[in-house]
Amino acid sequence: xxxxxxxxxxxxxxxxxxxxxxxxxxxxxxxxxxxxxxxxxxxxxxxxxxxxxxxxxxxxxxxxxxxxxxxxxxxxxxxxxxxxxxxxxxxxxxxxxxxxxxxxxxxxxxxx
Amino acid sequence: xxxxxxxxxxxxxxxxxxxxxxxxxxxxxxxxxxxxxxxxxxxxxxxxxxxxxxxxxxxxxxxxxxxxxxxxxxxxxxxxxxxxxxxxxxxxxxxxxxxxxxxxxxxxxxxxxxx
Numbered sequence: 001x002x003x004x005x006x007x008x009x010x011x012x013x014x015x016x017x018x019x020x021x022x023x024x025x026x027x028x029x030x031x032x033x034x035x036x037x038x039x040x041x042x043x044x045x046x047x048x049x050x051x052x053x054x055x056x057x058x059x060x061x062x063x064x065x066x067x068x069x070x071x072x073x074x075x076x077x078x079x080x081x082x083x084x085x086x087x088x089x090x091x092x093x094x095x096x097x098x099x100x101x102x103x104x105x106x107x108x109x110x111x112x
Numbered sequence: 113x114x115x116x117x118x119x120x121x122x123x124x125x126x127x128x129x130x131x132x133x134x135x136x137x138x139x140x141x142x143x144x145x146x147x148x149x150x151x152x153x154x155x156x157x158x159x160x161x162x163x164x165x166x167x168x169x170x171x172x173x174x175x176x177x178x179x180x181x182x183x184x185x186x187x188x189x190x191x192x193x194x195x196x197x198x199x200x201x202x203x204x205x206x207x208x209x210x211x212x213x214x215x216x217x218x219x220x221x222x223x224x225x226x227x
Contacts, residue, residue: 044204102155
């Protein structure tokens with residue numbers, strides 16, 4: 001089955017350090033991959049997506065993600081974490097003409 | 113502008129009540145979605161409307177009844193809910209119903225509590 005996996009339930013990082021939230025995919029054909037962030041008691045906010053082209057995708061709030069075909073990964077990164085980045089992060093993919101399929105989510109805690 | 117609005121923000125209802133959730137977008141999107149999200153879990157798809165017609169129903173119980181009065185509005189009518197239906201209900205929209213690369217934009221959600 002086509003899916004995305006987020007291997008970490010929780011990621012802790014110190015403020016100012018680089019952060020990485022991992023996502024791997026198992027998708028046949030061209031993968032259409034997305035990252036969303038959800039702050040407490042809020043809806044999902046779109047961060048970025050990979051469709052085709054440049055493997056490094058830049059998104060909102062200083063986030064970027066690198067599409068790696070050989071490792072079937074699409075990790076979310078930020079050079080310097082902020083306390084305000086603490087939230088729940090979802091990787092997702094769009095299998096063809098169907099709605100988004102989400103990973104289980106990773107909770108990011110940035111510690112001051 | 114990529115705004116999807118939802119009302120109300122919070123809703124508490126008894127198991128015999130009838131209530132409705134409302135979602136609105138003015139981005140000209142032709143696909144609209146309802147998701148249910150339990151705490152610390154990913155959203156689960158409930159319904160999809162494409163060009164104001166129901167295109168996907170993920171085997172949702174009939175106590176949830178969606179409605180799309182026009183291309184900008186999406187309602188979710190609730191009747192005889194159970195306590196386990198308590199969750200965050202998210203609305204989303206996207207430009208093209210069948211767009212493989214299309215971005216879904218989400219509203220802030222309605223926090224529903226069923227007593």
